[in-house]
Amino acid sequence: MIVQARNVSKTYGSNGHLNKALDNITMTILEGEFVGLMGPSGAGKTSLLNIFSTIDTASSGEIKIMGKDINAMKEAELANFRRHELGFVFQDYHLLDTLSVKDNIVLPLALSGVPVHEIEKRAQEIAHKLDLVDVLSQFPYQISGGQKQRAAVARAMIAKPRLVLADEPTGALDSKAATDVLERLQTLNQTDRATILLVTHDAYAASFCQRIIFMKDGRFDQELDRRGRSRVE
Ligand code: ADP
Numbered sequence: 001m002i003v004q005a006r007n008v009s010k011t012y013g014s015n016g017h018l019n020k021a022l023d024n025i026t027m028t029i030l031e032g033e034f035v036g037l038m039g040p041s042g043a044g045k046t047s048l049l050n051i052f053s054t055i056d057t058a059s060s061g062e063i064k065i066m067g068k069d070i071n072a073m074k075e076a077e078l079a080n081f082r083r084h085e086l087g088f089v090f091q092d093y094h095l096l097d098t099l100s101v102k103d104n105i106v107l108p109l110a111l112s113g114v115p116v117h118e119i120e121k122r123a124q125e126i127a128h129k130l131d132l133v134d135v136l137s138q139f140p141y142q143i144s145g146g147q148k149q150r151a152a153v154a155r156a157m158i159a160k161p162r163l164v165l166a167d168e169p170t171g172a173l174d175s176k177a178a179t180d181v182l183e184r185l186q187t188l189n190q191t192d193r194a195t196i197l198l199v200t201h202d203a204y205a206a207s208f209c210q211r212i213i214f215m216k217d218g219r220f221d222q223e224l225d226r227r228g229r230s231r232v233e
């Protein structure tokens, strides 16, 4: 089991102005799944993703990621856990403008103290998979949006995390670049067995997922498999 969440709620704000973003969410994600999370703006998608990312905490409930109770982990332990077990992809890429594409991609390995020859080997490997070989020495401002997002996917995947959390990764891309990124995420899911949780507004992006959870007002509204059949948990 990669994610086990039980009765997770999240309330923002204090006294007077409380905003319940997540209302008693219970869910599991199995190893190797590619799960889509959909729903209107304000439904709670990003809040849930941020909690699974360990960058925010739930107000109540239990969350185990890969069997570990993340509420019980200390900050140093969480930082280590994020670096080794989790990969992140954002709508706006989050690439560092002062680093080359290659240095952006290998950053997680460099921070983990992986030897230089191993970093080089992994960089070439992932650049091939994501069709980035020709732009490795360029800088983010010199490449297209699709290339930037593929570089961000490469960075998310290079340390071979078990769980990849992607928040609207195709939100800023045209449909051709979006398809390319989605197909590559799908390949990484199938060949590297990375479990992926994808937040999206876009039904086309969601069609790449094995199952789709719809959220509304902080709750799970409906769950479908990829053929649009309703699932009962
Ligand atoms: P999205 O709809 O793509 O999830 P939003 O525009 O809702 O993005 O949120 C962008 C950022 O602003 C997020 O980091 C979110 O946590 C924060 N945010 C959203 N709503 C509020 C709010 N009412 N008060 C403070 N911060 C908010």
Ligand code: ADP
Pocket: 012, 013, 019, 020, 021, 039, 040, 041, 042, 043, 044, 045, 046, 047, 048
């Ligand atoms: P989604 O990603 O589905 O658009 P969010 O998780 O961003 O939804 O937001 C869920 C609800 O929580 C919204 O009402 C949003 O305004 C609120 N919210 C999100 N982040 C914050 C924040 N940092 N402070 C206060 N309210 C927030």
